[in-house]
Amino acid sequence: MLTNKNILLGVCGSIASYKSAHLIRLLVKAGANVKVIMTADATQFITPLTLATLSKNPVLTAYYNPESGEWHSHVELGLWADLILIAPASANTIAKMASGICDNLLLAAYLSAKNTVYFAPAMDLDMWHHPATQQNIAKLQSYGNILIKPAYGELASGLTGEGRMAEPEDIISFLTGELKKKLPLTGKKALVTAGPTYEAIDPVRFIGNHSSGKMGYAIAERLEQLGADVTLISGPTSLRSSANIKKIAVTSADEMLIAATDNFGDADITVMSAAVADYKPDTVAPQKIKKDSGSLNIALTKTTDILAQLGKRKKPGQLLIGFALETEHEEANAIAKIKKKNLDFIVLNSLNDKNAGFKGDYNKVTIIDRQLNKEYFELKSKVEVADDICKKIVALMAHD
Numbered sequence: 593m594l595t596n597k598n599i600l601l602g603v604c605g606s607i608a609s610y611k612s613a614h615l616i617r618l619l620v621k622a623g624a625n626v627k628v629i630m631t632a633d634a635t636q637f638i639t640p641l642t643l644a645t646l647s648k649n650p651v652l653t654a655y656y657n658p659e660s661g662e663w664h665s666h667v668e669l670g671l672w673a674d675l676i677l678i679a680p681a682s683a684n685t686i687a688k689m690a691s692g693i694c695d696n697l698l699l700a701a702y703l704s705a706k707n708t709v710y711f712a713p714a715m716d717l718d719m720w721h722h723p724a725t726q727q728n729i730a731k732l733q734s735y736g737n738i739l740i741k742p743a744y745g746e747l748a749s750g751l752t753g754e755g756r757m758a759e760p761e762d763i764i765s766f767l768t769g770e771l772k773k774k775l776p777l778t779g780k781k782a783l784v785t786a787g788p789t790y791e792a793i794d795p796v797r798f799i800g801n802h803s804s805g806k807m808g809y810a811i812a813e814r815l816e817q818l819g820a821d822v823t824l825i826s827g828p829t830s831l832r833s834s835a836n837i838k839k840i841a842v843t844s845a846d847e848m849l850i851a852a853t854d855n856f857g858d859a860d861i862t863v864m865s866a867a868v869a870d871y872k873p874d875t876v877a878p879q880k881i882k883k884d885s886g887s888l889n890i891a892l893t894k895t896t897d898i899l900a901q902l903g904k905r906k907k908p909g910q911l912l913i914g915f916a917l918e919t920e921h922e923e924a925n926a927i928a929k930i931k932k933k934n935l936d937f938i939v940l941n942s943l944n945d946k947n948a949g950f951k952g953d954y955n956k957v958t959i960i961d962r963q964l965n966k967e968y969f970e971l972k973s974k975v976e977v978a979d980d981i982c983k984k985i986v987a988l989m990a991h992d
């Protein structure tokens with residue numbers, strides 16, 4: 593959630609500023625780019641060198657550095673930041689923020705901020721409960737600034753009460769939760785199938801296909817990044833999915849049918865990208881088949897079309913997306929599948945481009961929806977194709 597986010601951290605004069613070092617460490621570890629502005633008082637509590645080393649950026653304490661002649665533009669800093677975090681926020685800085693006083697670089701950057709400002713107060717309990725502080729906090733909230741509440745506990749004064757700055761770990765999970773709320777698919781459940789299925793012939797042999805699962809895994813990852821709660825039903829592949837994705841490993845079409853049926857009921861979005869075997873051996877030989885004669889015939893029986901089954905059970909508000917792999921009459925066949933399987937849209941894979949398809953990292957697709965709108969895409973990496981597919985999903989969910 594914090595990867596590649598530009599975070600401008602404001603550090604005020606407070607004993608809690610020692611926690612800023614750990615906070616910066618956690619932000620950087622989470623992949624954020626961190627720039628730090630300290631007030632003059634903050635530098636009495638912790639050295640700029642410590643915070644510069646941890647943030648991997650020079651720490652700014654004033655508009656102007658007389659030694660280097662460098663001028664720091666508060667406007668540029670405000671524009672650079674995806675979010676401003678003031679932690680610890682002292683009673684003094686909170687009061688200045690509330691009344692628009694601009695007597696240092698941090699306050700100028702705050703007034704220039706375009707994006708959300710989060711502030712984590714730190715002060716003694718009586719200062720925290722003072723009506724002036726509470727009024728200032730309410731004012732900041734009315735400006736759209738977001739309070740990260742102080743905790744209850746032992747304070748530097750020796751008193752016990754409310755006023756301790758939230759712990760750095762809690763600040764990180766607060767920010768992560770806030771950023772997640774803003775994602776377009778937060779609160780939505782997604783179900784994705786991926787990979788091949790293996791249909792057993794005997795204990796050592798199977799009928800399978802060349803699907804790598806890369807397309808389905810990329811879709812699952814992208815849906816998760818967009819905030820969805822993702823369940824991935826995967827046929828046999830060597831791929832790994834991120835820890836936030838619930839993975840159900842299956843082998844055969846029958847197992848995939850059970851897992852998909854079990855999880856479809858509460859799925860808002862279902863993407864069936866698995867290359868499910870259309871036929872399976874009539875019976876599975878209990879022992880390894882010996883090579884007795886010159887030829888061997890294996891009787892096959894049709895597997896259940898999982899996508900078509902889900903299409904029959906689909907309720908209003910559920911999105912169902914299928915794939916089609918065609919070698920002739922591509923669009924006509926794909927459109928027929930939209931109707932036959934009750935899909936919201938279909939992703940038509942082309943086999944006409946030699947770099948696209950099953951095993952590799954690239955794909956070339958056409959998206960066709962129920963209204964027969966068609967979007968033709970260039971040859972792209974499967975990660976980029978997943979992004980195109982998910983953009984269509986987000987657009988349809990917003991329309992719903």
Ligand code: CTP
Pocket residue numbers: 845864865866867868869870895896897898899900913914915916917918929
């Ligand atoms: N599919 C499925 N269950 C099956 C076969 C296919 O859920 N037993 C799904 C695939 O995951 C894909 C879509 O159906 O989303 C289309 O698969 P495809 O093989 O292109 O088409 P079929 O409907 O199987 O028809 P045909 O093979 O005759 O083209």
